[in-house]
Amino acid sequence: MSTENVKPVEWNVAASDGEARAGVLRTRRSVIETPVFMPVGTQGAVKGIRFESLEDELDARIILGNTYHLFLRPGVEAMRHFGGLHKFTSWRRSFLTDSGGFQVFSLTDLRKLTEEGVEFRSHLDGSKYFLSPEVSMEAQSALGSEIVMAFDECPPGDADHQTTKKSLELTTRWAKRSRARFDQLQNENADCGRLGSADGLSGRQALFGIVQGAGYDDLRLESLERTVEIGFDGYAIGGLSVGEEKSVMYRVLENLAPKMPQDSPRYLMGVGTPEDMLEAVGRGVDMFDCVIPTRNGRTGSAFTSRGKLNIRNAKFRLDDGPLDPECGCSVCRRYSLGYLRHLQQAGEMTAATLISHHNVAFFLELMRRARRAIVEGRFAAFHRETIEKMASEGTPAV
């Protein structure tokens, strides 16, 4: 069968409610109901949570891998040796890999940017590396993720209009080069995750483009138009939640997201808190990823239906209730606040693994509940009630 005209992913909007959408994204390795939160597995593991739990209990359908980290260690050759990220890690469902650009551009002192790409020094040992659209596509074909991200430049959150415009022009040129090299690699069968048969899908990787433009609505729309012109399987919004005011993020989403192609999934990169995700869902975003459930989990900070809790708080010392009485995860069903606080105070790593587990459960479930609300046409009320409840107790979520 020729796969030339068959898509790598299938996208359907099952229901919508205002701008909010309940979609189904089918990849060669899993069916993803949206809105969806994607747990982050930076170095090939979601910190503190075994894949068994992500599959059996939490039912995550897609997780992230970070190309920058995996490019440096174990490296592209090791990845090809193992036959891609799925075989290496044993995660059988979908992976989305970022392009590596975001991490490289965070290394402000360690990088040199040219038209060709970016030279940088590894944060691990200072040795020199080079990333470009081509190198990123090659790395992501070795990883064999279901969704590959184009290589973009991410300007600082406070960049001026001119700098941002120049940057998005570079991003556009890089998007074209990403697309070209990606297509070559697919035709060369370089994709380690390739499946021969995938129920009507091509078995190939999908490529998502990234819209930049910082807080400038005109540049966002220009970036969107030029990215859609190139043509991708999905569209991401990059360069938000990088230090700008919340109001800026919400305004950009308000003006941008509804204009993004209806027939493709929309992914807001690196976002965010429960509050931010709900705001974005209400503006038409479908996919999210963020490290906060696991990062906060490691410091004893729990997300709950009543807001954020700091497990170190002395008031929990003798509390035999769960982290979140409304949560059905295995941590909330079994362990008390008092016990979790004890583990945290005692420096037991089990505190980190249990609270991270709950936090990821909470994020995944929040998106499932948002989806049900959209399907039932009550998203606005669900949104309002959820936010009110989160503000009712605990510390306000950051």
Add this chain to the structure above:
Amino acid sequence: MSTENVKPVEWNVAASDGEARAGVLRTRRSVIETPVFMPVGTQGAVKGIRFESLEDELDARIILGNTYHLFLRPGVEAMRHFGGLHKFTSWRRSFLTDSGGFQVFSLTDLRKLTEEGVEFRSHLDGSKYFLSPEVSMEAQSALGSEIVMAFDECPPGDADHQTTKKSLELTTRWAKRSRARFDQLQNENADCGRLGSADGLSGRQALFGIVQGAGYDDLRLESLERTVEIGFDGYAIGGLSVGEEKSVMYRVLENLAPKMPQDSPRYLMGVGTPEDMLEAVGRGVDMFDCVIPTRNGRTGSAFTSRGKLNIRNAKFRLDDGPLDPECGCSVCRRYSLGYLRHLQQAGEMTAATLISHHNVAFFLELMRRARRAIVEGRFAAFHRETIEKMASEGTPAV
């Protein structure tokens, strides 16, 4: 029903092979087939392993809690508030708690020993505490463990004959006081783990005595005689694996263990490596505990049927085989050496949790295999073959 004449634990030797015994120890909360390895849950958690795994996959029937640590944090009052260690931690099977003595005597600079007990400063904040046979029994009744250990003095491994004799005389007096206070507490219903009905058992805690005497065979036998005179539900061997030569430990076990009561379980405290456990089983020991499976797991050191492996070793970089091809644990069934090495090198806590999981699986399974060998009358051959295999590859186990 009067429980006065009903025992807290039931002990049966199902088979023996030379001095080695295959026993069944029944407590009010679980049935423990021996020889058995007891994972250590120092502060109310087995480091890096969720109770769900210990129950569902690893099938540990008894774990340890350390009275010293739990006495300091969360403290006896918190423990009583939560209704004991089972309710606090959610572990439903058996707990054995030590007396706290061993940890206190490790604080050489921070303690003051008298006939009454030992005053010490907490390693956490330097505040003053006092432990004695009575205080230890009270703490262990608050913990509500199935097996309580008498409060003993543990002399240094290099103590001379006179010092050791003096120490074991103190240990004997403390054993009597432990017994007396323990019995009072049972009668006062102070045991937080008490069960009203436990299938022919009293539902009460059991108390084990401890034989000291360092490397002196005459003192060991004297200590044994005086401990048995007092009368306990089981007998432990303390003060081994504290820095003495292996040959000393093996000689003491050879002369002591077979003379310990046949009709009670025998527990070698704080031991040990797979090699040490097998040596001790061959000399008639039934129960073991040690932190090495989890401590080593956190540094990337794995116990396998071919000996110990350091996961950091560069030779594993591209290895897609399991830690131990003969191990059926969920880590060996799913993850490769190359992936585990990557996680370890990348500083992912999942390396610690996965390798700890495998190590505990290996220790538990080693004792189950030893038991089958005893039942089938081939323990000596099993012992020899297991040791030969462990020496065949990898670094020799410490």
